[in-house]
Amino acid sequence: MTTSFPTDFDGQEAAGTFAFDMAMSLARQADLAVIAPATSVQGVSGRSFPFELAYFPVKSLPLSQLNPLNPFDWWRIGYALRKGEECTESLARAKGFDHLLCLWALPSGFWGYKIFKKYGIPYSVWVLGSDLWTGSRIPLVRGVLKRVLQKSRACLADGPSLVQAGEHLSGRSFLFTPSARKLEVKDTTPAKDKPPYRLAFLGRWHVNKGADLLCEALRCLSKEDWQKIERLRFAGGGPLEGEVRESLGTLQEAGYPVSVEGFKNKEEAVELLKWADYVLIPSRRDSIPVIFSDAMQCGSPVVVNPVGDLPFVVGKFDVGLISESVSARAFAEAIARALAKCPASFDKGLREAASFFDVEEISRQVLLATGMSVQSVC
Numbered sequence: 001m002t003t004s005f006p007t008d009f010d011g012q013e014a015a016g017t018f019a020f021d022m023a024m025s026l027a028r029q030a031d032l033a034v035i036a037p038a039t040s041v042q043g044v045s046g047r048s049f050p051f052e053l054a055y056f057p058v059k060s061l062p063l064s065q066l067n068p069l070n071p072f073d074w075w076r077i078g079y080a081l082r083k084g085e086e087c088t089e090s091l092a093r094a095k096g097f098d099h100l101l102c103l104w105a106l107p108s109g110f111w112g113y114k115i116f117k118k119y120g121i122p123y124s125v126w127v128l129g130s131d132l133w134t135g136s137r138i139p140l141v142r143g144v145l146k147r148v149l150q151k152s153r154a155c156l157a158d159g160p161s162l163v164q165a166g167e168h169l170s171g172r173s174f175l176f177t178p179s180a181r182k183l184e185v186k187d188t189t190p191a192k193d194k195p196p197y198r199l200a201f202l203g204r205w206h207v208n209k210g211a212d213l214l215c216e217a218l219r220c221l222s223k224e225d226w227q228k229i230e231r232l233r234f235a236g237g238g239p240l241e242g243e244v245r246e247s248l249g250t251l252q253e254a255g256y257p258v259s260v261e262g263f264k265n266k267e268e269a270v271e272l273l274k275w276a277d278y279v280l281i282p283s284r285r286d287s288i289p290v291i292f293s294d295a296m297q298c299g300s301p302v303v304v305n306p307v308g309d310l311p312f313v314v315g316k317f318d319v320g321l322i323s324e325s326v327s328a329r330a331f332a333e334a335i336a337r338a339l340a341k342c343p344a345s346f347d348k349g350l351r352e353a354a355s356f357f358d359v360e361e362i363s364r365q366v367l368l369a370t371g372m373s374v375q376s377v378c
Helices: 015-026 071-095 105-119 129-133 139-151 160-170 211-220 241-253 266-275 290-297 310-317 328-339 343-356 359-369
Strands: 033-038 052-057 100-103 123-127 155-157 197-204 229-237 258-261 278-281 302-304 320-322
Touching (some): 033 071, 052 071, 100 105, 105 123, 105 129, 105 139, 123 129, 129 160, 139 160, 197 266, 197 290, 211 229, 211 241, 211 328, 229 241, 229 266, 278 290, 278 328, 290 343, 302 310, 302 328, 310 320, 310 343
Parallel strands (some): 033 052, 123 155, 197 278
């Protein structure tokens, strides 16, 4: 059960990519049905999958963009909550599920909680950062979230800091289970051993993802730093579109090697990340973003801000540079340090990290945590 599932595969599906790849992996180990939202119930791009896909209608996507503090969004939120619950209950009655895996705590976990209370079907919850960072700050929502977590069979989170926050809120033990999508990476391009290096950013152009912070950081780089950069590809899209394009346009007019590109599907993302000598992750708020595990699979070291669990995983595997603080100046200094370091020096850590963020292994961990039997993967 999820509120994040792709209805197209154009690179804008965010957490939906992980949910889809997890479903594909779980379907090789269990008889699976997926409950997900869609503005149209015509099917996902006309494709067929090895699991049953049940849609519930919503007025707009992504649901993560709806703000419970905004009265104008209340009717859309209410409609989605009602339709999701109706779909879940209808399918639960018809299928007699053994277990419900809820991505994420709200609202999917709440639906799981209600089905458990009504039919006794156990559920487990995979928590997102937004569940704990945003939902827990709203008194009424905090109470619901706590109850959902306390009644779930297993609580999963994709980072140590989320594990800690979830345990503090609920009094339950959490399991650190990384999230990642499955990329088809046949080989990785050998890292360059000297500049000029290739830099890439791929993600939503949103304040939380630091797209504007990165634009400012690029303006802080010295001419000597830019001489070590072959090209910087800035890809994605989102609410900061106008600001980002204007800022990068100024750099382009000044002759700096910057290209502006749109969202990337999986194949295009692999091409970009394999091309890059360093992947830039300037998030202001994140746990372990999907772009991080993407970079690990493609053998690309990273430059990150010290937020969420990024310092933990970068330090654990030694796969890149960490900014001293969350600021444009500090991130620019981290880029400069990366440009003075050979990307090939991170190869060993990148191989270890790629194994850690393996979707098939993650799905096995999920089944074990939820108490379901684990079959051999076909």
